[in-house]
Amino acid sequence: MLEIQEKLKPMGLKVRWLGDWEFEVSVPRERVAEVLSYLKTMGFKTFIHLACVDWIDDQEFELIYNLESYENALQAIVKVRIPRNNPVMESMMSIWGLCQVYEREIHEFFGIEFIGNPNLKPFFLENWLDTPPLRKDFDTLAYSQELFEFKEDETHGIEAPERIE
Amino acid sequence: MELRPLNVSNKNKYKTYELFIGPNHPGISGNFSYVLDMEGHKVANVTPDPGLLHRGFEKLMERRLWTQNLALIPRICVPEPDVNEVAYCMGVEHLANIEVPKRAQYIRVMVLELARMGAFLFAFGGLGGSTGLYTMPNWAFGDRDYILDLFEWLTGGRVYHIYQYPGGVKNDIPNGWLDKLSDLLDYFESRLPEYDRLLFKNPIIQRRAKGVGYLPAEEAIENGITGPNLRASGVKWDIRKAQPYLVYDELDFDIPITGEGDAFARVLQRRLEFEESIKILRQCIKQIPDGPHRVKIPNPFQFRVPAGAYYSKVESSKGEFGYYIVSNGDIRPYRIYVRGPSYSVGLFYAKKAMIDMRIEDVPVWIHTMDICPPDFDR
Numbered sequence: 001m002l003e004i005q006e007k008l009k010p011m012g013l014k015v016r017w018l019g020d021w022e023f024e025v026s027v028p029r030e031r032v033a034e035v036l037s038y039l040k041t042m043g044f045k046t047f048i049h050l051a052c053v054d055w056i057d058d059q060e061f062e063l064i065y066n067l068e069s070y071e072n073a074l075q076a077i078v079k080v081r082i083p084r085n086n087p088v089m090e091s092m093m094s095i096w097g098l099c100q101v102y103e104r105e106i107h108e109f110f111g112i113e114f115i116g117n118p119n120l121k122p123f124f125l126e127n128w129l130d131t132p133p134l135r136k137d138f139d140t141l142a143y144s145q146e147l148f149e150f151k152e153d154e155t156h157g158i159e160a161p162e163r164i165e
Numbered sequence: 166m167e168l169r170p171l172n173v174s175n176k177n178k179y180k181t182y183e184l185f186i187g188p189n190h191p192g193i194s195g196n197f198s199y200v201l202d203m204e205g206h207k208v209a210n211v212t213p214d215p216g217l218l219h220r221g222f223e224k225l226m227e228r229r230l231w232t233q234n235l236a237l238i239p240r241i242c243v244p245e246p247d248v249n250e251v252a253y254c255m256g257v258e259h260l261a262n263i264e265v266p267k268r269a270q271y272i273r274v275m276v277l278e279l280a281r282m283g284a285f286l287f288a289f290g291g292l293g294g295s296t297g298l299y300t301m302p303n304w305a306f307g308d309r310d311y312i313l314d315l316f317e318w319l320t321g322g323r324v325y326h327i328y329q330y331p332g333g334v335k336n337d338i339p340n341g342w343l344d345k346l347s348d349l350l351d352y353f354e355s356r357l358p359e360y361d362r363l364l365f366k367n368p369i370i371q372r373r374a375k376g377v378g379y380l381p382a383e384e385a386i387e388n389g390i391t392g393p394n395l396r397a398s399g400v401k402w403d404i405r406k407a408q409p410y411l412v413y414d415e416l417d418f419d420i421p422i423t424g425e426g427d428a429f430a431r432v433l434q435r436r437l438e439f440e441e442s443i444k445i446l447r448q449c450i451k452q453i454p455d456g457p458h459r460v461k462i463p464n465p466f467q468f469r470v471p472a473g474a475y476y477s478k479v480e481s482s483k484g485e486f487g488y489y490i491v492s493n494g495d496i497r498p499y500r501i502y503v504r505g506p507s508y509s510v511g512l513f514y515a516k517k518a519m520i521d522m523r524i525e526d527v528p529v530w531i532h533t534m535d536i537c538p539p540d541f542d543r
Binding site for chain 1: 215216219221223224228259386387388389391400402407408474475476478485487489491499500502504508509512513514542
């Protein structure tokens with residue numbers, strides 16, 4: 001554990017331990033590619049996932065790159081925050097080709113643009129024209145009320161059975 | 166007339182046509198589709214087309230209470246739902262600093278191992294079904310039902326159990342359940358030689374599965390392939406051993422490695438791990454301590470998980486199943502990301518692996534990779 005901490009020091013990265021095998025580092029947007037490729041040379045060869053969190057109060061998106069090292073039995077979580085009004089990120093496809101599908105999913109659900117990713121076409125959804133659905137300002141209730149018809153009466157057309165005494 | 170060698174590409178000989186392998190096709194493993202560009206009998210290009218099963222779970226979870234989500238998440242992986250519940254509960258407990266009693270941890274291990282065995286039986290049946298050996302699905306699904314019977318007795322549900330709870334499990338083990346489990350393990354041990362004779366030593370299955378979809382170790386690591394598929398390529402990595410959770414460090418079991426990296430190695434890997442699961446369960450029956458099965462958590466309407474983020478993971482029958490849980494200290498989760506083990510292999514690696522594969526090998530590849538569409542199309 002300390003070994004990794006020492007190795008990440010020259011990069012100017014602060015390691016925060018989340019659990020016994022898991023640590024996170026926060027990096028600025030322009031250093032993500034550098035940090036990820038450095039971690040890859042250090043044994044974090046498996047790309048586990050790319051997730052996104054919409055911090056709407058801070059007006060920021062947070063991208064979470066999760067890497068795993070089989071040699072050191074460690075999990076590295078690299079976090080980067082990007083502004084919400086300019087959601088553009090560099091594609092990490094040159095480091096892991098696998099990022100292609102994850103970035104495509106994030107693009108669809110959060111509307112983040114990945115520069116360098118050739119295929120950001122719709123993936124899971126069909127004919128989606130609304131706000132990207134996993135953003136916090138997407139109102140699911142308003143969307144379903146607009147899309148589906150609701151019956152006026154509260155019983156939804158089902159008559160209550162007679163009460164048996 | 167000049168004879169054409171079989172393995173030469175059929176380019177320019179046949180016209181390319183599009184073949185849709187979708188939910189109505191017997192070769193696919195769920196509600197998911199591949200669009201294959203075919204040249205004769207060979208695959209020239211693959212386009213995975215998910216979305217048929219998309220239910221928006223990640224969004225739904227943000228609107229529900231921490232404990233309400235437990236009814237939702239088992240649906241993310243149908244053949245093996247318990248990994249979801251355990252991974253989610255482990256994450257919540259880590260963030261909320263809840264210590265789970267030993268007995269509950271043993272019960273969780275037993276539930277996980279039983280679910281793993283059930284999922285492996287599904288995989289054996291899948292290989293049999295995709296190669297035309299229909300006895301195998303009948304046997305395997307029939308035997309899986311005995312596991313479901315035990316689950317029904319323990320939890321009240323056959324497929325979805327909704328049995329885990331932050332702080333432990335909902336109910337204690339009923340009287341006589343452990344004896345019945347022991348009998349079931351005896352039965353499975355007596356069945357395994359028959360499975361071997363029917364499936365694993367079957368020369369036709371061996372000819373059909375050996376050498377199909379070869380996956381070298383470096384490529385598996387590079388493409389995020391985990392679990393039995395990774396171990397079948399010769400990488401000794403199992404979360405249960407390397408980063409033990411629950412009580413796996415108190416149990417004695419091996420990680421078998423096949424190492425050939427082809428479809429047959431992948432299914433044989435599952436067969437070997439099946440035996441290890443029996444071994445783990447036998448130890449659990451012996452070692453399970455007395456004590457409470459759950460610690461009390463606050464009223465669910467007041468249950469606030471302290472702000473923070475944590476990635477909790479479980480070794481499932483298909484690979485690493487992880488939950489990235491973000492809390493902002495509210496009664497509802499702020500964001501939950503589900504990492505399904507089939508994501509990388511089903512949506513990305515398939516595009517590389519299936520190229521130049523013959524059409525009859527495609528279902529064999531899908532079923533030996535044990536691709537489970539609900540876990541990426543969540």
